[in-house]
Amino acid sequence: MAARIIDGKTIAEQINAETRAESQRLKARGITPGLAVVLVGEDPASKVYVANKEKMAADLGFHSALKRLPADTGEGDLLALIDDLNFDRKIHGILVQSPLPKHLREDEIWDDIDPTKDVDGFHPLNLGRLAAGQRAPVACTPAGIIEMLVRSGAMPSGKHAVIVGRSIRVGRPLQLLLSQKGRAGDATVTVCHSRTPDIGAHTRQADILIAAIGQPRFIKADMVKPGAVVIDVGINAVPDATRKSGTRLVGDVDFDAVKEVASAISPVPGGVGPMTIAMLMHNTIAACRARESA
Ligand SMILES: NC(=O)c1ccc[n+]([C@@H]2O[C@H](COP(=O)([O-])OP(=O)(O)OC[C@H]3O[C@@H](n4cnc5c(N)ncnc54)[C@H](OP(=O)(O)O)[C@@H]3O)[C@@H](O)[C@H]2O)c1
Structure with missing residues (x-):
């Protein structure tokens, strides 16, 4: 039997509805969540991602600020912009779209973002807090994967x-989230x-x-344990x-073959x-609530 599809779009809509309600609650108290997205250069995929983020922020009632910089922007200028955003009271979250042009060091940029505005969760302080099992903004993709598992009934525990x-x-x-103690971890x-030899020997052991x-x-059907939950x-x-574009998007999983082996699978896109x-x-929203004590 073909696998159940874990529909990220529907689950994301549920989360967005919760965020919208929270945004309205804050608005009623005169507080508007603010997100700044920084785009350096003209990478076509990044432009699409940034436009989607801006659209969603507006849809949820956020103040959204898109900062575009040319591809040859120096590190000093980018850091100066981030410093401005760190001090901007209207901004609660800062995201610098990656990949950055090669001459810019991502680590340096992440280090400069105020950890309380680090909505990407890449600041070393926040990664350290996560490793220590403390509350911290968690990188959006891993956090989203955990929500997908939990909300689709594929609890990682055990x-x-x-x-x-x-x-x-x-x-x-x-890795940190799935192994931490608690409801959505305990895996x-x-x-x-x-550098892992014989990856299939490991993936065939996976429940998730x-x-x-x-x-x-990359992931073929013979690398998947029958009944596994697969997130691509x-x-x-x-x-x-x-x-028309001459290309289409596919994931890291050979979807058509793996869906015949897995019990549940997430599609791409x-x-x-x-x-x-x-x-x-x-x-x-969480960064806004924390700063405004709301
Ligand atoms: N859907 C989303 O929202 C979203 C978000 C982020 C990323 N992505 C996508 O997810 C993918 C990974 O992104 P990323 O940022 O994590 O990429 P990344 O920084 O390039 O990391 C890729 C990881 O895969 C490993 N790897 C590469 N080739 C391998 C191979 N042949 N066998 C085993 N391991 C291999 C690398 O190993 P080493 O560490 O040894 O180099 C590395 O750890 C990309 O396709 C990206 O576009 C999607």
Whole structure:
């Protein structure tokens, strides 16, 4: 029997409805949540992501500020903009869209964001808090994956979760979240990466398999345990002559084959992507509430 589809779009809509209600509650008290999105350069995919974030922020009643900088912006100028946003009372959350042009060091930029406005959860202080089991803004994609699992009834507790990918954006915080004590954690976690020999030997042990690799259709059906829950984080453009654009988006999982083996699977598009934006808005509301003591 084909797997149940974990519909990220529908789950994201539920979360957005909760955020909208919270935004209205704050508005009634004269408080408007504010999100600043910084885009450096002209990367086409980044432009689409940023436009989607702006649209969602406006839809939820946030004050949203898009800051566009040219691709040759120096690190000093970008840091100066972030310092301004750190002091801007109307702004509760700051997101710097990645990837940044190669000459800009992401670590330096993340370090400069006021940790209380770090709605991406990449500041070392917030990553450290997460590792220590303390409250902190959590990176949007891993936080969205946890919400997807919990709200679709695939509770991680007691399960063996295997993550392929160990990036700071996805794999690393997800490893911390899934293994932390509590309702949405309590999993036994294995993390694989490019230096892991025989990845299939690990993925075949997974009750919950999460692919965050950036390699189109990397996870094949014979790498998946029958009945596993599979979350596909990857977004990869592959050639498709039938499309006007000449490309289409696929995940890191060979969806058509794996859905015949898994019990539940998230699609690409329409899976983790909408969840990431929903969690960004959720983190912005949380940052607003914390600063305004509301
Ligand atoms: N849906 C969303 O909202 C969303 C959000 C973020 C990312 N993404 C997508 O998710 C994917 C991963 O993103 P990322 O930012 O985590 O990427 P990344 O920083 O490039 O990290 C990729 C990870 O995958 C591992 N990897 C790469 N090739 C591998 C291979 N052949 N075998 C095993 N492991 C391999 C890397 O291992 P090493 O550490 O050893 O190099 C690394 O840990 C991308 O397709 C990205 O577009 C989607």
